[in-house]
Amino acid sequence: DTLVTAIDKLAESAALDGAATKASLSAPLRIAVADVYKSSSGAQISGRVEQGMFKSGQKVVVLPGRGDDSSACTIKNVYRNGEDVQMGVNAEGCPGDYIDLATLQGVDPYMVARGSVLCATNATACRVSSVIRAKIVVFDTSVPIVKGQQVMLYAHACVESATVKRFIALEGKKAPPPGVRPRPIKCLTKGDCCTVELTLQHPICTDPIAHKGSLAKATSLSRVVLRDRGETVAAGLIV
Numbered sequence: 686d687t688l689v690t691a692i693d694k695l696a697e698s699a700a701l702d703g704a705a706t707k708a709s710l711s712a713p714l715r716i717a718v719a720d721v722y723k724s725s726s727g728a729q730i731s732g733r734v735e736q737g738m739f740k741s742g743q744k745v746v747v748l749p750g751r752g753d754d755s756s757a758c759t760i761k762n763v764y765r766n767g768e769d770v771q772m773g774v775n776a777e778g779c780p781g782d783y784i785d786l787a788t789l790q791g792v793d794p795y796m797v798a799r800g801s802v803l804c805a806t807n808a809t810a811c812r813v814s815s816v817i818r819a820k821i822v823v824f825d826t827s828v829p830i831v832k833g834q835q836v837m838l839y840a841h842a843c844v845e846s847a848t849v850k851r852f853i854a855l856e857g858k859k860a861p862p863p864g865v866r867p868r869p870i871k872c873l874t875k876g877d878c879c880t881v882e883l884t885l886q887h888p889i890c891t892d893p894i895a896h897k898g899s900l901a902k903a904t905s906l907s908r909v910v911l912r913d914r915g916e917t918v919a920a921g922l923i924v
Contacts, residue, residue, distance in 0.1 A: 709780040712736040714745065715811060715892065715906060716784065716803035717841040721794065727758075728794035730803075732842065734782045735904040737805065745803040747792060749813045749888050757806060758792035800843035802890035802906065811906060815888040818853065819909050820880050821873075821921030829872035830911075830918060837912045838883065840923070841905035846886040853880040873919075880924065893923045 714737030722729040739745070741763045747756040763769070763778065764786045778784065789797060804810040823830060830836075830849060838847040852870035854860070856878040861867045873879055892906040903922065911919040 709736045709904075710738055712780075713809050713811075714739055714803065714805040715904065716745070716778075717890075717905060718797060718799060718801040718803065719842045720799060721797050721801075722786075723794045724788070726762075726788050726790065728789040728792055728797045730784070730787055730789060730797060730801075732784050732803075733905075734778045734780055734784065735841070735906060736780050738780075739778045739803075739805070741787075744806050745789075746806050746810060747789065747797050748802050748804060748810055748890050756792045756796045758789045760787050760803065761790050762786070762788040800841065800845075800889060802841075811890045811892050813888050813890055815885045816850070816882065817885070817889075817891060817909075817923055818880060818882050818893075819921045819923050820856070820878065821909070821911065821919040823873045823875055823877045823879075823919045824917055825875045826916065826918045827914070829874045830913075831872045834913070836883075836918065838885065838889075839910040839912065840889060840891065840908065843889045845889055847883045847911070850882040850884045853882060855879050891923045 715735040716732050716739070717735055718730045718732040720731045739760060741761055743760055745758060745760050747758060763784060765778065765782055765784055767785060789803075802811055832849055832851060834849045836847050836849065838845045852873065854867065855870060859877060870879065873881075890906060892904060894903060894907050907923050909921055909923060910917060
């Protein structure tokens, strides 16, 4: 599949309101934090369960946290659709569930931010990095994308300032034939498919596709959108 086709499939799967797959249920826990509130009992968050399962009272790790530190805490008092998860028929949070409110006990609220990710302490945590690689497709932009360009990167609940550090390899029609040395890539224009390296102002949590083994398992932690001057210039998958 081309990257464009892959992105289309991801969009279609995201639009389907079906049961979570066995793979996403058994995958390491990922809860993308959308909002953070301070309370007397600790940090309170809302967000989406991207993969894995959890129960109220479970210990989790907050990544990357404030100051690039991770923090262990306990997730309690979970409300989904206005109801206490512990009191419902399904007492577990599952992939696709949106958490209206949950308390993180034992962590400083300042260690949690929009874009943080909760991971299970007994599972492989997501990657935290300020340098990422992504295979992107360039949209119909008013100006080409060039090295050194500043863009805004959107990934799950994160919005970060990023710099296009380098172009690694073109794919598709503009890719060089086998055995032919590729020419230096000067810029990217509409329809180009390219692997790029981006440097971010702050580290973010990601789940590169290369670590998942299948596009079908991609979550919002695997996808990026790039915007510049008020327009969406590219989108793709973290590798």
